Amino acid sequence: MTVQEMLxxxxxIRHECAREEQRVEIRRRVLAATDGARARQRSRWASSRVAALAAAVILVTIALLGSRAWFGGDATLLAAVRFEVRLAETTPAPGFQQVKAGDGFLYLHPTPVVTNGDVVSASVMPRGTTYEIDVVFTAAGAARMRQAMAAHLGAPMAILIDGQLVAAPVVRSAIKGDEALISGKFTKAQAERIAKGILIH
Amino acid sequence: MAHALAAAAAGEPAERLAALFDSHYSRLYSLARRLAGRADEAEDLVQETFLRAARAHVPLGPTQEEAWLVRVLVNIRRDQWRRAAVRDRHAPAMVSPRSTSSGEAAFLARSTVWRALEALPPRRRAVVIMHELEELPIWKIAALLGIRGVTARWHLSKGRRQLADVLGAHRGEGR
Structure with missing residues (x-):
């Protein structure tokens, strides 16, 4: 007998009856939790709906564990209005903006790869004791991210909120299909502030 | 389902969450039941997943929704698994079934297989379940879990080997 057959x-599921009463009870509890919690998001859902359904999207996971490329910056994120992802270098170059990054500096490419207008949605997700931000880009934004990351392996990519560097993960792999993984490190509060900042067009 | 989701997308949060629940509950419960040890644990897992959906932005569109929910569910299970791993570090080793009753033996055999599966880390276990029981292709599993295809394939290969080692050893004991 193979492992698959044993499984x-x-x-x-094969040996269990349907638990319809429990399903109804869970549904009731979950819906009870929505009172007021999501009212503020209504306009956001409506405005992003068309873009979400029409666009071929890319899912970029900003994962949070174990990266040394996190530089903090939680003090000025509350009023975040501008989201940018820029390629960055560790050595200076003409026209590149110098930003403080931990104990050293990074040098940002003059043109952003994506900005708020390229984002369809951003959501916070737990990951162990830290948090992730899932960002879904429009088709055009996704294509630019794919192209930029593939040509920037092993080098940092700067995530800026309101012009401030919030994370500079190193690009670990080229995107295949519509998926990319960017590693950073966030608390829940930081992740929520960034997610909100990303969604402000 | 697409119609229900589209209609709810522009509606109240409660309506959207209700549509989300009705569209994805069965799929999530099946995954949770195969990830968790007991039915009530699986229900708690699904409930917690939807409660988090109630508090967060869930990307629109059936595929993105499913991926979001699956990843939250697996992440919650990972957290539980890590806590349990610390708690059970000194627990007794698995006891091999010893039975003369055929019904009981069948039950214990199933338990043994499932406990072998439980020994896998949750993400690896999710990959094995999705591939071996849900029969999803690697690319789909990778997209749902937000990992690369090569990572999903590695988890599947490693998981299969671990299960074969444990179950093979168990079969050997029974001879």
């Missing part, structure tokens, strides 16, 4: 034989 199928042992699958609890």
């Amino acid at each position: 199928r034989e042992a699958d609890p």
Whole structure:
């Protein structure tokens, strides 16, 4: 018997009756939790709907664990209005903006890869004791991210909120299909501030 | 389902969450039941996933919604698994089934297989479940979990080997 056959034989779904009462109860509890919690998001959902349904999207996960490329910056993110992702270098070059990054400096490319207008949605997700931000880009934004990251392997990519560097993860891999992984490090509060800042067009 | 989601997308948060729940509950419960040890644990897992959906932005569109929910569910399970791993570090090792009753033996055999699966880290376990039981292709699993295809394939390969080692050893004991 193969492992797959053993798993199928042992699958609890096969040996369990439907638990319809529990499903109804869970549904009731979940819906009770929505009172007021999402009212503020209504206009956001409506405005992003058309773009979300029409665009071929890319999912960029800003993961949070174990990166040394996080430079903090939580003090000025509350009123964030401008989101940018720029390629960055560790050595200066003409026309590149110098920004403080930890104990050293990074040098930002003059043109951003994506900005707020390229974002369809941003959401905060837990990951262990830290938090992730899922950013969904428009088709055009996704294509530019793919192209930029593929040509920038091993080098940092700067994430800026309101002009301030909030994270500078190193690009670890070229995007395949519509997926990319960017590593950073955020608390819940930081992640929520950044997600909100990203969504302000 | 697409119609329900589209209609709810422009509606009240409660309506959208209701549509989200109705569209994805069965799929999430199946995954949760296969990830968790018991039915009530699976229900708690699904409930917590939707409660987080109630508090966060969930990307629109059936595929993005499913991926968001699946990743939150697996992440919650990972947190539980890590806490349990610390708590159970000194727990007794798995006891091999010893039974003369065929019904009981079948139950214990299933338990053994499932406990072998439980020994896998949750993300690896999710990959194995999605591939072996839900029969999803690697690219789809990778998209749902937000990992690269090569990572999903590595988890599947490693998971299969771990299961084969444990279950093979168990079969050997029974001879």
